[in-house]
Amino acid sequence: MQHDARRPPRWWGKGLAMAVLAVFVGLFAWDALGALQGLLVNLLIAFFIALALEPIVVWLVRHGWKRGGAAAVALLGGLLLTIVVFALFGNLFVQQLVQLVKNVPDLYTSAQEMVEERFAVEVPAVDDLVRQGAEQWGSEVASGALLVGTTILGGVFAALTILLVTYYLLAAGPRFRASICRWLTPGRQQEVLRLWEVTQVKVSDFINTRIVLAAIATAATFAFLAILGTPYSLPLALFTGVVSQFVPTIGTYIGGALPIAVALTSQGPPQALGVLAFILGYQQIENLWLAPKVSARALEMNAAVSFVVVLAFGAVFGALGAFLALPIAATIQAVANTYVQRHELVRSHMLHDPGEADPREDDSDPGRGDPGGRGDVDKARAAAREVDRRRDAEA
Template structure:
């Protein structure tokens, strides 16, 4: 008797028929017995993957969170600007508070004395010159039409160019912006209340920052490792010293420029000397590179139209001469420790911040740039310069310090 060779030697029975040939494969099943766990499970392309629903829900949630965060930042923009102003004022007053603490004052009392002292100085200045400033400012605003008429006549007589008359400009402005001006006048009271609230917010936050002092820095450092604490404290110290020196230097230079310009214009007999001098002093220090010329253009124009060409030429000569004295002698003496920046870089920073955040952004651009540069000077590694003719002008030696990174 012969043995059927088709019998399964392990079971002695006939093997199962292979039903997989030509049949639809089962997704997730092994290809053959013994292949369990050796092949990855296949995915049915007719159905979405299991993670699809969760990923879609997370994407939708992220979009809504982003929209909410953007709206919240827009709503909190005014508060954030006030906090930024308070922070820079606190940095500027910190050396005074530290000096008072060294001489036996309590931290809270020293902070209050520094803040109230600054307010007192501001009030005294406004009390001494505020009435004269307001009177001359009102007269200057009322003189603008006459100034425009004089400039119009001069341009038409010399260049033959037709310039719109004042009445035409007023009529056009009333037609285009009359409704906006009328509606905006209704918001004057709200604007005043908002300004008062913003001033109180800035003062309170500044006082709390000054009074907290080391405690505020300690509360931040408790969240960091010891190594990170050292870096944060070193960065804070560098930023505080540089920004404080920078702001105080600009304030001193602006005060000197204002006083000097006011004295010269008063001696020359130029009308509206106080507001013109204040405009020149502030703009010359907080608008880099061309600030002196922008600030001096208005006094020159007023002197030209109200006094004549010789007086205008005298004002122009004074502006140019004072700019040279300030750059070569006064500024290096006053800003010996202040953080200096490249003129082109600082000018671009002012334009950028002014375009994004308006006039206040332009005012805060230089302190913010000073902070960024202080961080860069602390953490960015400097290298020795190579010897190249591209790093010095013809006639200068290769050993001279051309292209100093501090000048960039």
């Protein structure tokens, strides 16, 4: 039957209503995601902490512990270790940090005098900067001070949420994975469990490696600054160690800029050059010897890709997003190594520099002989089967 062009089609009203409803549902979902962003970030942090602690829980379970007790011991042990570290160094850290903040005007004045003497550039005085800041941001600081209590309570609530979710994930363990797999077909279950295993191994190794390297960098930097006599050595060393490991590519230079500036303004150019030489030398030692030894099993990422990922997550989720960017990138790369099949390389001069070996002949290529990136999974499964066989034999 031909439609009368003078009248709208019969589906017009229903289609218009469905479109309006879809718009309202989309706006509601967008607002809900914005409101739940903090909770989602806390859940993501808890998930990565659970992945990092899962090997400890599995080790305890294999030695006769109950799953719930092993999860509690692993979580409380990590929390207790963090408290002990802060208790040992917290007092000195706070004292040096407070002293550093108090002496910021003096450091600025020293830098101002040095710049004016050597480069004949007029730099604003400290009093002018303070007056200008009070005029521009005084009201904002006063209003922000009222939110300090709320911020502290929010931080405590977020920490408790992360701890509880982490414990539930660790305590559930296989039961949580089983509850997910019940909604999938047997074939899909194998893929999900394989992906979970690869992600757990890679992310756990990655996070643990970053923590170990940050601790080593902090200790080495603190020892050098203490020997050099640079003030505020502990907070400067902690800043350098954390930033150098969790900000890719340029993290070492960003972390080392602050100690160099403090040494330059408080001690002089020779000490600043000494700190610069130490930062450059330590980076070479870490890249060429220390990091390959510590992170032999960890997931390595291209420096440019990881740097872009940190910038992207930092722009979207702030400082916490930048901190979590590298574990998330490790997870994505583990997924790609599991599901994306890699192929043999063609012969071309574009794939290597003059004088270098053909990459097709490189046996260390992770894609050769293991196109799915499942070698780590097979090794983990073989080790688990061997442990189960020995335990059954002993029983």
